[in-house]
Amino acid sequence: MIITSNLSKKYNGVQVLHIESLEIPKGQSFGLVGNNGAGKTTYFSLLLDLIEPTTGYINNNNVLVNESEDWKPFTSSFIDESFLIGYLTAEEYFYFIGELRGQSKTEVDQLIAQFEDFFHGEILNQKKYLRDLSKGNQKKAGIVAALIGNPEVIILDEPFANLDPTTQIRLKGIIKDLAETKGVTVLISSHDLQHVTEVCERIVVLEKGEIIKDLKTSAATLKELEAHFAGTPTF
Amino acid sequence: MIKQFISHEWKQFKRASYFQKGLVIKIFLILGAIYFGGIAIFLGAFLFFIAKKAIPDVDPIVTINNFIIYWFLFEILIRYFMQQLPVMNVKPLMVIPIKRNTVIHYLLGKTAISFFNFLSLFLFLPFSVVLLYKGYPAVNVLGWFLSIVLITLCINFFNFLVNKSNTVFYITLTLLLALIGLKYFDIYSALEPIGLAFNALYNQPYLVVIPLVLLVLLYNLNFKYVKNGFYLDDAVSKKIKAVEATDLSWFNRFGSIAPFLKNDIKLIWRNARPKQTMMMSFLFLFYGLLFYTQDTYKDMPALLAFASMFITGGFLMTFGQLVPSWDSEYYKMLMSQNIPYRKYLESKWYLMVTAVAISFVLSTPYIYFGWKIFGMIAAGALFNIGLNSFITLFGGALNRMPVELNTKAKAFSNTQGFNPTQLLISLPKFILPMGLFYIPYKLVNFETGIIVLALSGVAGIVFKNFFLSQIEKVYQKGKYKTIAAYSEKK
Numbered sequence: 001m002i003i004t005s006n007l008s009k010k011y012n013g014v015q016v017l018h019i020e021s022l023e024i025p026k027g028q029s030f031g032l033v034g035n036n037g038a039g040k041t042t043y044f045s046l047l048l049d050l051i052e053p054t055t056g057y058i059n060n061n062n063v064l065v066n067e068s069e070d071w072k073p074f075t076s077s078f079i080d081e082s083f084l085i086g087y088l089t090a091e092e093y094f095y096f097i098g099e100l101r102g103q104s105k106t107e108v109d110q111l112i113a114q115f116e117d118f119f120h121g122e123i124l125n126q127k128k129y130l131r132d133l134s135k136g137n138q139k140k141a142g143i144v145a146a147l148i149g150n151p152e153v154i155i156l157d158e159p160f161a162n163l164d165p166t167t168q169i170r171l172k173g174i175i176k177d178l179a180e181t182k183g184v185t186v187l188i189s190s191h192d193l194q195h196v197t198e199v200c201e202r203i204v205v206l207e208k209g210e211i212i213k214d215l216k217t218s219a220a221t222l223k224e225l226e227a228h229f230a231g232t233p234t235f
Numbered sequence: 236m237i238k239q240f241i242s243h244e245w246k247q248f249k250r251a252s253y254f255q256k257g258l259v260i261k262i263f264l265i266l267g268a269i270y271f272g273g274i275a276i277f278l279g280a281f282l283f284f285i286a287k288k289a290i291p292d293v294d295p296i297v298t299i300n301n302f303i304i305y306w307f308l309f310e311i312l313i314r315y316f317m318q319q320l321p322v323m324n325v326k327p328l329m330v331i332p333i334k335r336n337t338v339i340h341y342l343l344g345k346t347a348i349s350f351f352n353f354l355s356l357f358l359f360l361p362f363s364v365v366l367l368y369k370g371y372p373a374v375n376v377l378g379w380f381l382s383i384v385l386i387t388l389c390i391n392f393f394n395f396l397v398n399k400s401n402t403v404f405y406i407t408l409t410l411l412l413a414l415i416g417l418k419y420f421d422i423y424s425a426l427e428p429i430g431l432a433f434n435a436l437y438n439q440p441y442l443v444v445i446p447l448v449l450l451v452l453l454y455n456l457n458f459k460y461v462k463n464g465f466y467l468d469d470a471v472s473k474k475i476k477a478v479e480a481t482d483l484s485w486f487n488r489f490g491s492i493a494p495f496l497k498n499d500i501k502l503i504w505r506n507a508r509p510k511q512t513m514m515m516s517f518l519f520l521f522y523g524l525l526f527y528t529q530d531t532y533k534d535m536p537a538l539l540a541f542a543s544m545f546i547t548g549g550f551l552m553t554f555g556q557l558v559p560s561w562d563s564e565y566y567k568m569l570m571s572q573n574i575p576y577r578k579y580l581e582s583k584w585y586l587m588v589t590a591v592a593i594s595f596v597l598s599t600p601y602i603y604f605g606w607k608i609f610g611m612i613a614a615g616a617l618f619n620i621g622l623n624s625f626i627t628l629f630g631g632a633l634n635r636m637p638v639e640l641n642t643k644a645k646a647f648s649n650t651q652g653f654n655p656t657q658l659l660i661s662l663p664k665f666i667l668p669m670g671l672f673y674i675p676y677k678l679v680n681f682e683t684g685i686i687v688l689a690l691s692g693v694a695g696i697v698f699k700n701f702f703l704s705q706i707e708k709v710y711q712k713g714k715y716k717t718i719a720a721y722s723e724k725k
């Protein structure tokens with residue numbers, strides 16, 4: 001589904017990402033871990049064509065991401081708060097995204113109704129603009145917005161950060177369900193090893209822009225990751 | 236402590252990304268300040284002679300005192316739109332041991348060195364020097380000058396109250412409107428007593444205590460106001476406004492551009508900066524009064540054509556030049572969403588065209604100046620719709636300055652969304668309508684000039700798709716650059 005080939009990104013001659021080859025099959029829940037500056041967000045930005053690759057390419061469902069825009073209809077994402085339109089209410093934002101993705105108001109309503117417990121009564125009917133919500137609540141709205149319009153690929157950067165424990169647990173359920181029963185390819189990055197190992201079938205460890213581990217999640221994975229990160233100094 | 240603040244401020248100023256980059260902007264700002272300051276000094280120096288020439292039988296100082304209120308009203312108006320209480324990053328200061336009062340005094344004291352205060356100084360200092368030179372009694376002149384400076388500072392602090400509190404704003408507005416109305420209908424003129432008051436300030440220099448007391452009072456009011464707000468709850472953490480939900484489903488009839496159109500309307504309605512832009516664009520409607528009322532311009536039809544274009548083009552130009560910067564806060568999202576640039580641009584185009592149409596309707600009173608003038612305005616409106624809209628959108632596409640939506644633009648301290656490219660691209664906006672009108676006017680006659688100007692607009696509408704495609708290409712080409720520029724932290 002997503003084939004990365006010879007991809008690299010340099011800023012002023014400094015290489016921040018270099019992935020020789022990485023293949024993510026359809027319906028996989030894929031986790032990216034690594035310390036600060038490892039290249040996680042850079043990779044996701046390249047996947048969304050927000051930055052230009054220095055070399056190589058990403059092929060998303062037979063579409064070359066940096067050459068065609070045809071990947072947009074089936075790919076959705078939430079990277080950070082800049083994906084929200086601050087002056088809209090959560091509902092207005094959902095409808096707006098829905099309209100962009102060809103979903104009617106009722107379809108959007110149906111979808112967000114499923115996430116009532118995820119929202120925990122703090123998102124809908126709040127009479128608040130998104131810019132006035134707390135960081136965690138903004139994140140909830142952004143994540144759910146990324147699920148609108150039946151995307152086949154969903155990219156979430158640090159989805160667990162800033163969320164309260166209850167919501168983290170619910171989010172794990174949502175992500176698992178997407179990959180297992182709906183065949184959606186989910187890409188997430190996280191600093192929380194436990195969450196990633198619980199949710200993802202496959203975990204790739206990035207360090208200084210290079211893939212240094214590619215693991216199929218098993219009972220031993222968490223231990224292995226912890227040992228790895230304990231052994232490498234953070235800086 | 237104050238020394239620390241000043242050093243922080245300086246660092247903030249020096250290290251701001253837009254400042255480090257934009258040497259050209261710096262030069263433009265300095266030039267602008269010199270220009271306005273220079274005009275004020277020049278005017279101040281000649282004020283005495285101008286007053287003398289205008290009303291020869293009256294002592295110039297009396298004339299000035301009689302009309303000085305207009306200057307102050309003008310100042311209040313400008314300040315209301317342009318000047319805001321400076322925001323200081325107080326959050327980190329709250330947890331370290333600094334007296335709250337020190338911070339507030341510093342904050343308020345800082346506003347005393349605002350450009351606006353100097354403007355008044357530039358104007359009246361040379362005037363006072365001329366007075367002294369002409370042999371007016373020094374005590375009176377100095378007392379008067381001091382009073383003027385104090386009143387300027389009073390306005391400085393008064394403005395913050397007006398800006399911050401709706402009550403003060405509405406009271407001031409009603410009072411002003413009432414006075415203007417009374418004067419207009421010849422019921423009562425407040426000008427005379429005000430003139431007398433200023434003359435009294437001159438004749439009895441000891442009256443300087445009155446503005447002084449007023450200043451202390453206003454300063455204290457401001458101090459109290461800021462102090463009350465000096466808690467994280469309201470001043471620093473943002474105030475949450477209740478949602479103004481509006482049903483915009485009516486716009487769905489515009490089909491595929493409807494989602495953008497609805498969003499743009501909310502954008503303008505719910506954010507301080509675009510709202511301010513919209514208000515300012517109303518002022519453009521009065522541009523014609525400057526030109527049509529003066530005989531000097533009667534023989535300069537090219538300038539009249541330019542003014543006519545301005546009347547209906549206010550919103551188009553002020554709003555349009557910041558497309559797509561208006562969406563800079565969430566541009567990354569737009570770029571990763573399923574969005575055709577064409578629809579996005581078209582929505583903005585329709586918005587601008589609607590604004591031109593509304594301005595045109597509002598400009599009908601200009602018929603008073605004759606059908607020729609109104610014909611020019613109509614032709615100017617067509618030019619705006621057909622050509623200017625695309626020129627403006629094209630210029631916007633090259634503009635990569637992020638805009639903070641919910642912060643009002645401030646004069647001379649906020650260069651957001653302003654860059655030299657913008658200046659270059661705005662040249663054709665001014666030259667084109669003048670040329671399109673003037674050349675056929677010179678070659679044939681007035682009517683032909685108007686018709687050619689109007690036809691240029693029609694041609695623009697006919698080639699709309701071509702123009703939009705060209706602008707789209709600029710967007711596509713600059714995509715990565717634009718995203719990078721917008722995601723830069725301010």
